[in-house]
Amino acid sequence: MKRIPLAAAFWTMCGTAAAEGAPQAAVELYVDAATRQIFAEPGPGRQRLGRFVPAGDEVAPAATASARGAKGAVAAVPTVSANTSAPRSPSASAKAWYEKIGIRGYVQMRYNQELGEQAKDLKSPGDRFIGREQGFGIRRARVVISGDVTDRMSIYIQPDLASTPSGSSTTHFAQLRDAYADLWLDSDKTWRIRAGQSKIPYGWEDLQSSQNRLAPDRADALNSGVRDERDLGVIAYWSPTVAKERFAYLQKSGLKGSGDYGVVGFGVYNGQGANRPDRNDQLHAVIHVSYPFKFANGQYLEVGADAYSGRYKVSTASATIDGNTFTPSVDAPEAGSTDRRVAAHVIYYPQPFGFQAEWTVGKGPELDIAGRTIRTKSLRGGYAQVMYKFDGGYGSLMPYAKWQTYRGAAKFDTNAPRMDVDELEAGVEWQPSNAVELAVAWANMRRTDVSAAPYRRVHGQLLRVQLQVNY
Structure with a gap:
């Protein structure tokens, strides 16, 4: 037949x-x-x-x-x-679970060129290929396995095949990024429980996939809150039907949406970062609120706020500053240092002009060099970005400009040194088809090298090129 x-x-x-x-x-x-x-x-x-x-x-x-x-x-x-x-095609419920699983992914290949001798001393937590004697690098090589196992349960597994473990001199290790299940609580799929290692709903840009993001790296002020944007925990999300449809459209239409992380999300997680065990038997708590408004002319605007709170245990080691070698003490209870932040975001989607901004304030552990002690100190920072979307026979072209600043600790780095960042970036992304993206960006950076003492602040300019293939 x-x-x-x-x-x-x-x-x-x-x-x-x-x-x-x-x-x-x-x-x-x-x-x-x-x-x-x-x-x-x-x-x-x-x-x-x-x-x-x-x-x-x-x-x-x-x-x-x-x-x-x-x-x-x-x-x-x-x-x-x-x-x-x-x-007749068999119904979705009649299919075996392995017939409902899909595989997709993407690969990002980068080349960074420092402009000037001083720029060669630049270091950034977001890109390990910034610095001296660097060439081509594979920033990400992701494979996503996902699908509906039953009508009430979905899975999502994502390894990265281009990871570099701390202290390793070789690259391209496989490391887990996501491994979670969504447990749907109602037939309309408005409520779900997400259990496993997944993105923590703090910061809109942190939730946006690197596959969709315009700038090469996330802003440090928001990204310094949750290591690799992910952790192990349990999060509840609520998305009414109209919001689910808008979240899906904003992600699939080329408007650079972050995906469906709920109009409301709340839960608990370990707090030490992705692929790391808990160290204090105390959980972090997080709450997330975001809503995509749609105007009569079809323009989308998303606004929201996030907050988290918990205790974080800093890793310490000896450091040499101004000829003095010391190992800092930690002025905090046994459970760890106070670690809490709040953030707000606004995204005016590029139709064709777009704007997005986020700001965060809070408190966290930070190295006091004079006192040779890690204390709880305040932090603040954020970014603003403008972009414009051109569509035509050549594909999609999106130029952008981004400014970011941060004054606060890099808590995930040894000794939690203070991080001063001021950065201006401009670039353009060209997407001739859904399978290929080419991006070029220039950045004027003033940032602290938090990878090792004496934690110098370096000023330099950087030219970056990235090729991304989607499959």
Whole structure:
């Protein structure tokens, strides 16, 4: 028996507005020019298909070659016979779990060129290929295995094949990034419990995938709160249907969305960072609120706030500063130093002009060099970014400019040294197809080298090129 092609199956489902006597109410449909998704409401980049009525179980009429005269009718709408002899696709619940698992991923290849001799001393926690005697580097090589195991449970596993463990002189180790299950609590899938190692919902840019981000690295002020953006814990998320649809559209449409991390999210996690065990038998707590508003003209605006609180145990070692060698003591209880922050974000999606900004304040452990002690100190910082999206026959082109600042500790580095960052960056991303992206960026950096004492602040300029392939 002959199988109905996917496009034909769509027309069979929708029927045709040219069919006479159809009792069902007509539905206005639109197609997104970029993603080819079908929508039931207008929006930016969507083209009107026409009005359609659902097909019944009876055999659909043959395709008509002319349009009806009524307003809104569609000319030459293709139809397909809903022949009962054609095999029906099995329902999603009838499929075996391994038939519902998908594999995708991406690879990022970078080249950094320091501009000037002083720039060669630059170091950044976000990119290990910044510095002297560096060439090409694979920044990320991700493989995602995900899918619905049952109607109420989904899985997501993501290793990175381009990791470098601390202290290693070789690269391209496999290391786990995500391994979690989503347990859906209701049939509409508005409530879910996420258990495992996953992104902690603190900071909008931290939740945005590196696959979608414009700038090469995340801003230090937000990224210094949660190591590798991830930790091991249990998070509850609530996303009403309208928000879920908007989160999905913003991510798939090329508007650089962060994905669905709930209108509200809250939970607990270890607090020591991804791929590291807890050290104090005390959990961090986090709460996240974010909502994607949609204006009448189709423009999207997302605003929200995040907060976390807990205790963090700093790693210490001997350091030599101004000729004096010492190992700092930690002025904190046995459970660790106070570690808490709040943050706010606003994202005006590029349609075509876009703007995003985040700011955070809080307290955390920081090295007091004069007192040779790690104490709890205040921190602050954030970033602002503007961008513009051009779409045409050449693909998608998005230039941007980003400013960031941070005054606070790098708590995940040995001795939690203070980190002073002031950085201005400008670049452009070109995406000729969904499979390939090429980005070029220039940055003027003033940042502390927190990798080793004496924690010098270095000023330099950097030119960066990145090729990304998506599969």
